Amino acid sequence: MMRFFSLVLAAFALPVVVGCGDAVPPAPSAPPSLLLAAEPTGSVSVLDAKGKAAGDEVVVIGRVSDIAKGFAAFTLTDTSVEYCGEGAESCGCPTPWDYCCEEERAKASRMPVELRDKKGEPVQAADIGLRLLDLVVVRGTLAGTESGGLMILAKDGWYRSDRPKLPEGLDWP
Numbered sequence: 304m305m306r307f308f309s310l311v312l313a314a315f316a317l318p319v320v321v322g323c324g325d326a327v328p329p330a331p332s333a334p335p336s337l338l339l340a341a342e343p344t345g346s347v348s349v350l351d352a353k354g355k356a357a358g359d360e361v362v363v364i365g366r367v368s369d370i371a372k373g374f375a376a377f378t379l380t381d382t383s384v385e386y387c388g389e390g391a392e393s394c395g396c397p398t399p400w401d402y403c404c405e406e407e408r409a410k411a412s413r414m415p416v417e418l419r420d421k422k423g424e425p426v427q428a429a430d431i432g433l434r435l436l437d438l439v440v441v442r443g444t445l446a447g448t449e450s451g452g453l454m455i456l457a458k459d460g461w462y463r464s465d466r467p468k469l470p471e472g473l474d475w476p
Contacts, residue, residue, distance in 0.1 A: 337375055337418065337460040338432045343442040349381035349414045352455070357447045363455055364464070367437045368402060368413060375426040377433060379441070379455075381412035386436055388469060399469060400435045400476060415454040416441050416461070434475055438465035 346364040355361060365379030366386065380386075380402060388399025402409035416439075418426045433439065443457040469475065 337428065339442075339460045339462040342440050342462040342464060346440050348383065349379050349412055350383065352445065353414060353453060355445055355453070357445050357453060359445045360443075361445055361455065362440060362442045363414070364438065364440045365414070367433050367435055367439055368409065370431065370433060370435070371417075373427055373429070375418035375428040375431050375457075376416060377431065377439075378413050378415050379439065380409050382438070384409045384412045388436075388467070398476075414452075415448070416443070416457055417454060418457045418460065433461075433463060434466070436467050437463050438467075439463055 343362045346362045349363055349365040352361050352363045363379065365381055367377050368380040368386075369378040371377060384402060384405050386400065386402055387396035387404045396404055418428075420426055439461045441455050441457050441461045442459075443455040445453045446456050448454050
């Protein structure tokens, strides 16, 4: 009987002991809406934006080529670079949602986009409402990166202008 009482007491005490440690942070959730209701006007290409200076206000159009998991951040690729599934003649790539057929050109035509909070910290988000190859228009400010390039600090989200379709029988990653 004493052994049973000890087990019951231990079972009730365990949550108290576990609860005394560091609090577990809540899981990130998507901000109410990262998609703008209307397309910002006056957009320039990613390549044109790369020719501007840090601190410049910009509206940039490009295709999503990478999405940061857990954050309101992604990479835009200039629309002059064809993705593998674009155009009448496909390169026969098994991953038509990427730029592996034009990888070198695509690398030189990319720019990261990030939404930050009022403290300047990256916004956490489980879902940003975008997928690879979405044509997106972003309004924001250019900022320098550690590697010496530029990135777009989005003002309040982005506008998805187009969402291409994959060939029959393929699914988005």
